[in-house]
Amino acid sequence: MNGFQRWRGVAVLVLGLMTAAAGQAASQIHLNEILADPGSDWDGDGIVDFKGDEWIEVINLGTGPVDLGDYWLQDESADSPRLHLSGVLDPGEARVFYGSDAVAWQLEVGVTTGGFSLNNGGDTVYLLHSYPGDGGHDLEILDTVTFGDHVADDDRSTGWNEERTEWILYDALFPYTGSMTPPGTGCEPTPGEPNYCRTLVPDSGRSFGSIKAEFL
Numbered sequence: 001m002n003g004f005q006r007w008r009g010v011a012v013l014v015l016g017l018m019t020a021a022a023g024q025a026a027s028q029i030h031l032n033e034i035l036a037d038p039g040s041d042w043d044g045d046g047i048v049d050f051k052g053d054e055w056i057e058v059i060n061l062g063t064g065p066v067d068l069g070d071y072w073l074q075d076e077s078a079d080s081p082r083l084h085l086s087g088v089l090d091p092g093e094a095r096v097f098y099g100s101d102a103v104a105w106q107l108e109v110g111v112t113t114g115g116f117s118l119n120n121g122g123d124t125v126y127l128l129h130s131y132p133g134d135g136g137h138d139l140e141i142l143d144t145v146t147f148g149d150h151v152a153d154d155d156r157s158t159g160w161n162e163e164r165t166e167w168i169l170y171d172a173l174f175p176y177t178g179s180m181t182p183p184g185t186g187c188e189p190t191p192g193e194p195n196y197c198r199t200l201v202p203d204s205g206r207s208f209g210s211i212k213a214e215f216l
């Protein structure tokens, strides 16, 4: 049994306890922003790909650097983690992980290369933390985010607002005008940086496509 297979067994158990465990653990690392339905080349590999260009951003809200080697990402439909994170995150720093990062890790450990598999009809994302337990390691759920259908649409992301008082929609690239919650804001996604509201200001002579191309 390799290391991943051990994790896999533990993750199934942990998801069964999800409701009881969610939100109980204090952590410096949190989910910060998610883009589930990419319409652009977010990971910069030259290809627009529904799997590789999905992304999940995490942030360090603590006062010291954190080794991300103890953290994992998973979505609702998975029975095991989609990505083992790596690297060190400094206080206040946000880092984005792409679906292509998940595919690369899945190839490395020899599992199906589904990427993050974020459902465009809505999904739940889990941030998991591993720690030594009886007979190996256990995973605990540190943070969960559930988002709906209108949030997971062409190049809209969803994340905490700058004040971290509510989870909002970042829909500048594909404005949402409906009445679902969260409503449209006109703010741009901010992969890899702390969230704030940066708005596109189109002038009358330019198409939305040309502005989008400039910003992406």
Ligand SMILES: [Ca+2]
Pocket (backbone or CB within 6 Å): 040, 041, 042, 043, 044, 045, 046, 047, 048, 049, 052, 053
């Ligand atoms: Ca891409």
Ligand SMILES: [Ca+2]
Pocket (backbone or CB within 6 Å): 036, 037, 038, 050, 054, 117, 118, 119, 120
């Ligand atoms: Ca998707």
Ligand SMILES: [Ca+2]
Pocket (backbone or CB within 6 Å): 032, 033, 057, 094, 159, 189, 190, 191, 192, 193, 194, 195, 196
């Ligand atoms: Ca961000």
